[in-house]
Structures are given as structure tokens and as C-alpha cells.
Amino acid sequence: MNQFYYDAVTKMEQLGVDDEYIQGWQCGFLQNPKREEQRxxxxxxxxxxxxxxxxxxxxxKWAKA
Structure with missing residues (x-):
């Protein structure tokens, strides 16, 4: 994994960013296919x-205050 990815995920976790957003960001960054539509x-x-x-x-925008 590269440092940018690791730092970004760490920062999202520290900010309390919505888990759904984090999972989406990780999949998009890694160019994984999107989840099935109903999810x-x-x-x-x-x-x-x-x-x-x-x-x-x-x-x-996605941090839980």
C-alpha cells in the first residue's frame, strides 16, 4: 500500500468519517468494482x-460530529 492511501484512511478514521464513505473511498482508490446496487x-x-x-x-463532509 502506498503512503498516501494509508495516511488518507488514518485521517478519515481520526475524523470519525462515516464507515460507508471510508469503504467506498477505499474501493474507488483501489479500483475495485462497486458493491451490488441494493447495498x-x-x-x-x-x-x-x-x-x-x-x-x-x-x-x-462525511465526519460524524
């Missing part, structure tokens, strides 16, 4: 998109 959530899909783009800009 998709808004948070997962947002994470997947950001992970594909290797973006860390939206983590805070």
Missing part, C-alpha cells in the same frame, strides 16, 4: 467517486 448508499458512492479521483477534499 449502495449515498456515503459509499460519494466515497467511491472521491477514491477514484484520489481526492481527500470531502472527508469532513
Amino acid at each position: 449502495l448508499t449515498e456515503a459509499y458512492e460519494a466515497g467511491y467517486t472521491d477514491g477514484e479521483e484520489k481526492s481527500t477534499d470531502n472527508f469532513s
Whole structure:
């Protein structure tokens, strides 16, 4: 695993980011196929998109205050 991936996941966990978003981000980053449609959530899909783009800009939107 590369350092960017590790640091990003660690930061999401520290911020208390929604687990669904984190799982989506990881799958998108690693270019894994998306979950089957009935298991998709808004948070997962947002994470997947950001992970594909290797973006860390939206983590805070999904943090549980």
C-alpha cells in the first residue's frame, strides 16, 4: 500500500468519517468494482467517486460530529 492511501484512511478514521464513505473511498482508490446496487448508499458512492479521483477534499463532509 502506498503512503498516501494509508495516511488518507488514518485521517478519515481520526475524523470519525462515516464507515460507508471510508469503504467506498477505499474501493474507488483501489479500483475495485462497486458493491451490488441494493447495498449502495449515498456515503459509499460519494466515497467511491472521491477514491477514484484520489481526492481527500470531502472527508469532513462525511465526519460524524
